[in-house]
Amino acid sequence: MKREGQMPADSLIAHLVENPSWRHQIVRIIGQVKYGGGDFFEILKTVSQIKPADKEEWYKSWNDLAHRKREQAKSELEQAHVYTASSLFLKASNYYRMADFYLSLDDPRELPTYDKIVNCFKNAWVGFDHPIQEINIKFQGESFPAYFLKSGKKTKRAPTVILMGGADSVKEEKYFGGALSCIKRKMNCLLVDGPGQGFPLRHLKRYLIHDYEKFVSAVVDELEKREDVDSKKIAYVGTSLGGYFAGRAAAFEERLAAVVMWGACYDVLSDIYNYFPPIRERIRAILDVKNDDEAKEKLREFNLSGLVEKIRCPLLIIHGEDDYICSPTAAQKVFSQAKCEKKLVMYKKDELGSLHSQHDNADEVSSLVFDWLADTFKNSIPN
Numbered sequence: 001m002k003r004e005g006q007m008p009a010d011s012l013i014a015h016l017v018e019n020p021s022w023r024h025q026i027v028r029i030i031g032q033v034k035y036g037g038g039d040f041f042e043i044l045k046t047v048s049q050i051k052p053a054d055k056e057e058w059y060k061s062w063n064d065l066a067h068r069k070r071e072q073a074k075s076e077l078e079q080a081h082v083y084t085a086s087s088l089f090l091k092a093s094n095y096y097r098m099a100d101f102y103l104s105l106d107d108p109r110e111l112p113t114y115d116k117i118v119n120c121f122k123n124a125w126v127g128f129d130h131p132i133q134e135i136n137i138k139f140q141g142e143s144f145p146a147y148f149l150k151s152g153k154k155t156k157r158a159p160t161v162i163l164m165g166g167a168d169s170v171k172e173e174k175y176f177g178g179a180l181s182c183i184k185r186k187m188n189c190l191l192v193d194g195p196g197q198g199f200p201l202r203h204l205k206r207y208l209i210h211d212y213e214k215f216v217s218a219v220v221d222e223l224e225k226r227e228d229v230d231s232k233k234i235a236y237v238g239t240s241l242g243g244y245f246a247g248r249a250a251a252f253e254e255r256l257a258a259v260v261m262w263g264a265c266y267d268v269l270s271d272i273y274n275y276f277p278p279i280r281e282r283i284r285a286i287l288d289v290k291n292d293d294e295a296k297e298k299l300r301e302f303n304l305s306g307l308v309e310k311i312r313c314p315l316l317i318i319h320g321e322d323d324y325i326c327s328p329t330a331a332q333k334v335f336s337q338a339k340c341e342k343k344l345v346m347y348k349k350d351e352l353g354s355l356h357s358q359h360d361n362a363d364e365v366s367s368l369v370f371d372w373l374a375d376t377f378k379n380s381i382p383n
Contacts (some may be wrong), residue, residue, distance in 0.1 A: 031362030037176035066095035086127025146192035159233035205285030268302035320354035
């Protein structure tokens with residue numbers, strides 16, 4: 001019998017990777033293979049060589065693979081093989097992310113590894129067939145880097161989707177987690193890290209905040225300045241802990257035309273921190289607290305109580321019954337309290353898509369999300 005907070009023993013990834021310590025991260029990156037985030041057999045070969053729960057070996061194995069891909073990319077670039085180089089740089093970026101995953105923020109290897117994630121991703125742009133540019137989001141006196149991917153839409157202004165991850169994601173990873181699905185549907189896509197994530201966490205020492213709507217509003221402010229953005233058709237998509245950010249943004253930021261909680265979170269303390277103990281160390285780090293008591297005290301502010309009812313834009317909630325990181329009850333709670341136009345997609349136990357963030361059915365769910373957004377934009381008021 002599956003215990004609360006545990007991955008089901010008969011899930012598909014258990015048949016692919018016997019090592020239970022790494023299952024979630026492996027299914028996560030396998031779901032990104034289609035979008036250029038890795039090679040299936042490289043991934044399985046690498047993880048098969050790592051001893052269970054050996055974080056040092058995890059780092060070394062993924063770092064070595066990432067380094068090889070980066071060096072291959074450089075060699076291909078010297079030969080003007082830009083598309084091959086681009087593909088290799090993308091894999092290297094995501095493999096460095098895997099190497100970085102279990103490093104603590106105070107580990108001297110962490111920041112250089114993170115910077116390689118970013119640099120390899122930017123180097124991959126040489127072979128992109130879609131426009132991408134780095135922009136800055138001004139928030140509380142500092143600049144937060146973001147990537148703006150332009151849609152293929154011929155008209156001047158296009159719908160735009162803000163895409164953000166959760167407690168352990170970086171904006172570069174979200175390229176493999178929805179960005180390509182978005183621009184294929186003629187929508188712009190903005191990839192950005194907020195407080196407690198990516199660049200702001202590491203380089204600006206900006207830690208997690210409960211009132212994430214303030215940062216999202218700063219993002220919308222920046223998008224409204226652009227001549228290629230339809231300001232009446234801006235949406236927000238948040239995955240994992242980003243689902244909590246999505247709820248806050250939807251309740252407060254009236255300029256959003258649609259919001260997707262790709263993994264709902266109603267109360268971070270009960271739905272994530274208490275529900276999945278292995279994530280506690282990470283949450284404490286991004287909160288900048290020293291112990292469990294401080295974390296729980298700070299997390300009391302991180303909830304949607306009294307806010308869901310304020311959401312007015314269309315809302316899509318996606319969750320899985322086998323989610324072992326964020327309680328599935330959060331999705332039902334948000335859905336029952338929302339008074340706006342709403343849709344709940346709950347993947348059943350042991351069905352593909354039932355795991356956290358639907359990493360076990362990434363392509364289908366990505367299509368669901370961005371088709372829903374495209375349809376929602378079609379029915380909204382044109383700018």
